[in-house]
Amino acid sequence: MHADTFKLKVKPGKTYLLRMINAALNDELFFSIANHTLTVVETDAVYVKPIKTKVVLITPGQTTNVLLKAKHKSPNASFLIAARPYATGPASFDNTTTAGVLEYEQPNNANKNKKLPLLKPALPKFNDTNFAMQFSKKIRSLATAKFPAKVPRKVDRLFFFTVGLGLSPCPQNQTCQGPNNTMLAASINNVSFAQPNIALLQAHFFNKSKGVYTTDFPANPPFKFNYTGTPPSNILVSSGTRAVALPFNASVEVVMQDTSIIGAESHPLHLHGFNFFVVGQGFGNFDPSKDPAKFNLVDPAERNTVGVPSGGWVAIRFLADNPGAWFMHCHLEVHTSWGLKMAWIVNDGKGPKQKLPPPPSDLPKC
Known part of the structure; x- marks a missing residue:
């Protein structure tokens, strides 16, 4: 030693x-x-x-x-x-x-x-x-009177995200080693996140999102396939700075499904700004007609990072009660750099303590 x-x-x-x-x-x-x-x-x-x-x-x-x-x-x-x-x-x-x-x-x-x-x-x-x-x-929450598990029981917004790898066209004037001059990319719902030049939070607060990001991130994958089986013939992903806009205090459920494109893999997904409850998980493809009945709404784990199982799925719920722009991304750094991330834009509520505060007066200028 x-x-x-x-x-x-x-x-x-x-x-x-x-x-x-x-x-x-x-x-x-x-x-x-x-x-x-x-x-x-x-x-x-x-x-x-x-x-x-x-x-x-x-x-x-x-x-x-x-x-x-x-x-x-x-x-x-x-x-x-x-x-x-x-x-x-x-x-x-x-x-x-x-x-x-x-x-x-x-x-x-x-x-x-x-x-x-x-x-x-x-x-x-x-x-x-x-x-x-x-x-x-x-892993289960204590779910006691002193430490309750405040799991959202109703769901206002439901999302199904496929998570994994794919290919993207090689940048202009470059040569890549993938088939047909492609390179590895990572995506959620076939969207590989493109980093903007202006911060999402800044663009959101000052109502200058035009040209920075759009709020049309897909709630479901663009097409269905056997997510943990034989990959589809077309594994190209799109690229964009796309987010989901949520009203204040919306209860959100997200099912994250691993895919076998390039290879099945565990992805530790981290959500900024919130804790969430892990209400369900399993191997294979998520079955929306059977799996929700098995969700644990009594004492699920409360976390900010969860592994999307290799060749499987995980379901989380959270309450969008924190206004701002919040990333959700893979905590494998290489996958984040390849675009495995997206953003939630949580709008202000009506109350004085339900609004995004302005930047501090001494915030350094770029």
């Missing part, structure tokens, strides 16, 4: 709170400590029903608090703290393991100079989608 490897020193019988955040740009991570059980008590700054687990899955940008109960007696060993990628896409990835060491305080300096054996945890296979799905389904 390298000299500067992180060491977590613990006392026998004590309980420790570990605050975890996945700061990786392009990797979802499995995390485990050899021979120890972790108790998940919080995700994305929201308390959850305690979950005992040997392995935690955490996607880029997610936070998770776990309780670590140290053994009652100092064991004659040290324990590897390990994290390595959960990866499902067709692209190559760095399948290395980052590591630290859990060490126990030894009584009366016993074994101080003795090299203790290092025990290693058993992590899932890098593409274990079943573990990822089962772990995600275990």
Whole structure:
């Protein structure tokens, strides 16, 4: 073990709170400590029903608090703290393991100079989608009087988003390696987001959206196909700066469906400005006639980032009670750079505290 490897020193019988955040740009991570059980008590700054687990899955940008109960007696060993990628896409990835060491305080300096054996945890296979799905389904809100789960029961606006990869025409005067001079792109509902030169929030607040963005983002994919089966023959995506405009306090449901275009892949989707409730998820194609009946509207997980399952779907609900312009995007940085993002424009409400405030007077000029 390298000299500067992180060491977590613990006392026998004590309980420790570990605050975890996945700061990786392009990797979802499995995390485990050899021979120890972790108790998940919080995700994305929201308390959850305690979950005992040997392995935690955490996607880029997610936070998770776990309780670590140290053994009652100092064991004659040290324990590897390990994290390595959960990866499902067709692209190559760095399948290395980052590591630290859990060490126990030894009584009366016993074994101080003795090299203790290092025990290693058993992590899932890098593409274990079943573990990822089962772990995600275990996360439930407390849903108590003190910490209620305020899940929107009625839905004002319903959306079905396909999420995944495709191809786009190569930029003018450039040569790309894809078929017919194309390049990889990522999209939601076949729209690859084009970054504007003027901030969406600025254009929205000053009513100068013309030429910056449009509010015609599609509520459904442009055409239906077997989303997790054989891809369609045409996998070209469009490009544009398109958003969805929502009235203040609208209750929104979004079903996000992974596609097998280029390859099925888990996509950690992050929503700015809101928490949402994960009311349902599953493998295969979402069935609007059967799956909504199975939604959990009692104690679903409340999050700001959720993994769209590889070869599957996830359904979320949120209340649009925060006026402004808010991105929703994949937390895999490379996918965001390829255009896997969109924006919600939440309009002002009628009350004085339901309006977007003006920019500060000392805001630097561009």
